[in-house]
Amino acid sequence: MLDIKLLRNDPAAIAIELKRKGYHLDVENFIQLENTRKDLQVATQALQKERNIRSKSIGQAKAKGEDIKPLLAEVADLGDKLKAGEQQLSELQAEIESIVMGIPNTLHEDVPDGKDEEDNVEIATWGEPKQFDFEPKDHVDLGLPNGWMDFEVAAKLTGSRFVVMRGAMARLHRALIQFMLDTHSMEHGYSEVYVPYMVNEDSLYGTGQLPKFAEDLFKLEDERDFYLIPTAEVPVTNMIRGDILDAEQLPMKYTAHTPCFRSEAGSYGRDTRGLIRQHQFEKVELIQFVKPEDSWDALEELRGHAETILQKLGLAYRTVILCSGDTGFSAKKTYDLEVWLPGQQKFREISSCSNVGDFQARRMQARYRNPETNKPEFLHTLNGSGLAIGRTLVAVIENYQQEDGSIVVPDVLKPYMGGLEVLKP
RNA sequence: GGAGAAGUGGCCGAGAGGCCGAAGGCGCUCCCCUGCUAAGGGAGUAUCUGGUUUAUCCCGGAUCGAGGGUUCGAAUCCCUCCUUCUCCGCCA
Numbered sequence: 231m232l233d234i235k236l237l238r239n240d241p242a243a244i245a246i247e248l249k250r251k252g253y254h255l256d257v258e259n260f261i262q263l264e265n266t267r268k269d270l271q272v273a274t275q276a277l278q279k280e281r282n283i284r285s286k287s288i289g290q291a292k293a294k295g296e297d298i299k300p301l302l303a304e305v306a307d308l309g310d311k312l313k314a315g316e317q318q319l320s321e322l323q324a325e326i327e328s329i330v331m332g333i334p335n336t337l338h339e340d341v342p343d344g345k346d347e348e349d350n351v352e353i354a355t356w357g358e359p360k361q362f363d364f365e366p367k368d369h370v371d372l373g374l375p376n377g378w379m380d381f382e383v384a385a386k387l388t389g390s391r392f393v394v395m396r397g398a399m400a401r402l403h404r405a406l407i408q409f410m411l412d413t414h415s416m417e418h419g420y421s422e423v424y425v426p427y428m429v430n431e432d433s434l435y436g437t438g439q440l441p442k443f444a445e446d447l448f449k450l451e452d453e454r455d456f457y458l459i460p461t462a463e464v465p466v467t468n469m470i471r472g473d474i475l476d477a478e479q480l481p482m483k484y485t486a487h488t489p490c491f492r493s494e495a496g497s498y499g500r501d502t503r504g505l506i507r508q509h510q511f512e513k514v515e516l517i518q519f520v521k522p523e524d525s526w527d528a529l530e531e532l533r534g535h536a537e538t539i540l541q542k543l544g545l546a547y548r549t550v551i552l553c554s555g556d557t558g559f560s561a562k563k564t565y566d567l568e569v570w571l572p573g574q575q576k577f578r579e580i581s582s583c584s585n586v587g588d589f590q591a592r593r594m595q596a597r598y599r600n601p602e603t604n605k606p607e608f609l610h611t612l613n614g615s616g617l618a619i620g621r622t623l624v625a626v627i628e629n630y631q632q633e634d635g636s637i638v639v640p641d642v643l644k645p646y647m648g649g650l651e652v653l654k655p
Numbered sequence: 656g657g658a659g660a661a662g663u664g665g666c667c668g669a670g671a672g673g674c675c676g677a678a679g680g681c682g683c684u685c686c687c688c689u690g691c692u693a694a695g696g697g698a699g700u701a702u703c704u705g706g707u708u709u710a711u712c713c714c715g716g717a718u719c720g721a722g723g724g725u726u727c728g729a730a731u732c733c734c735u736c737c738u739u740c741u742c743c744g745c746c747a
Contacts, residue, residue: 239708271705275716282716285728289673298727305727454737474665474702595703604684606702 231592232333238264247336250343250554255333263329267322274315281308331435332442335589337554338526338563344553350566351553356537357546359570364633368573369624370504372631373399376655379505390502391494391509398653402626402639403512405646406619407487410514410539414616418535420485420516425465427488428456433468436594438560445495448509458491462515463613470519471594474606480598481528482519485616487512505620506578512619518612521598522588525610529585533565536581536616542642545625546570548577562587567617569625580621583614627653 237244237260245255284305291298342351360366373379378399384392395403414420428450434440434457439447448458459465466484475482490513501507516535520528533549540547552564561584568577588608591597597606630638637653644651 268705271716275705278716281727285726286673288727292673302727309727604700 231330231589232336233588233592234330237330237333244336248334250337250341251334251557252345252555253334260326260329263322263326267319267326270315270319270322274312274319277308277312277315281305281312284308328441331593334559335562335587337557338585340551341557341563342551342553343555345555346553347556349553350550350556352548352550353565354549355547356541356549357544357570359546360572360629362572362631366572366628366631367635368504368571369627371573372627372635372637375635378653381504389509391507393505393508398647398650399623399627401647401650402637402643402653403619403623405643406622406626407512407514408646409542409643410616410619411485411487413539413542414485414514414516414535418483418485418516418538420483420535423466423469423484423486425462425469425486425488427459427465427491429459429464429468431455431457433464433471436468436471437464437590438593439464442559446493448491448493459488460492461490461613461615462486462488462513463517466515466517467590467611467613468594470596470609473596475519475596475598475609477521477598477601480519480521480609481524484517485514486517487514487619489513505624508620511621514616514619516583516612516614516616519596520610520612522607522610525585525587525612528610528612529563529565529583532612532614533567533583536567536583536614539617539622540567540569540580543622543626543640545622545629547580558582558584560584560586560589562589565614569621571625571628572631573624573628578621578625580625581615581617584612586611586613 232244241255241257241260245257248255284301288298288301288305291301342349344350370379370381373395374381376399377396380394380396381392383394387394411422415422431440434447439460447460450456450458465488466486469484470482490511492509494507494509497507505511516532518528518532537547537549547567547569550566550568552558552561552566557564564582564584566579567581567583569580570576571578587610590611591608596609596611598609599605600607626640626643627637630640632638632652635655639647639651639653
């Protein structure tokens, strides 16, 4: 959520900023609604004030034993007028709120202009795309013959975009999770949390998935309006919803492993093969809560933490900064890490690290007490994948494959593989 | 799943239709006093929001788990929901 005061003061300037993100803000409509709201609110509050004064005097008269009948007659029609005004006002406020909740975050000035992912800008690379002296297979061809990956069984169990993994592959998948959690919690200063995989609507409003992106989510058939989480960002970030933290508690860093559930509505036909785009995948997430002045440094740090994982795994990657049109709804600035996949001869997104600024904090009413002003102020939130497990598995097996279809276990994963050094078909 | 109890400021806790945004205590901040320590005295100390502009000040409005309702007036009465606790049942 943007600062409503900024929006009121200069909606035109905000509209120009939002245009970079491809969002059209109807300034005239907004100003008109705001003006109506202001009039209505002033009028309603005046009525409330009168009601309060009169009620108080009735109480005082009654205490003195005076006849209150004439006083009651005076306020007879006040109640109806007030009720009508209050209802009108709350409807209008709800309308304004729904507009404001649907407005994306503004961008950092570093973010390059652009329309879509074609315009993202590469800012760094690490490692060299691996050269093979044979034709490298993609992860599906590596996984299928051994029964390591089974998409048909998964389709029988559930449907498309699911997988069953077996044996050493399932273990390698698990090893990645352990390795990442251990690295972030023991070397990068994050505290590990275990969180619910279902959340309520308030949480999804808090991080920005609702109200706009309901179609991307799986909603449970249940009167409680629970949703499966699309990312650990939702439960972990919402842990501090409604809180006022002490300044000394910041920065707060959390890491969590969770499955992520995404409906992938609108991506029919894209990445239909293999593990790249599934309805259910695992992810190790990094979340930071920081003071406003620290969030840009924190973004660089967080990105470094995600990059460390790729480096330790020895996987070549490039870092891109998302252009204005590709940056997500809540983010001020986002780096994507793209890993080299020999099977596709392409870099593919494996992590996304964003500084959200105070956008989610506003929605969540998540604040800290600024010792200088002694006032509660919105903190800043950041999130990043560290990393997406399914795609990391893809990268590992494609990059560590050998001509006979076996897969060498990267050194850092060996402690988690019970002595297994090569996955043999 | 059944029966019962309870949700009030940073914390504890009073409050039972009006003078209650809320006693009292603890904690915290500032000041005074005491040579230091210990103790004592005084003042302050919720959040959101409107007028209203960057901020202060001032004057309003709202908020006592959430949402509805009754009433001139609700922390207080009624309804629904959520959460916590106790007992029973079931269960990984």
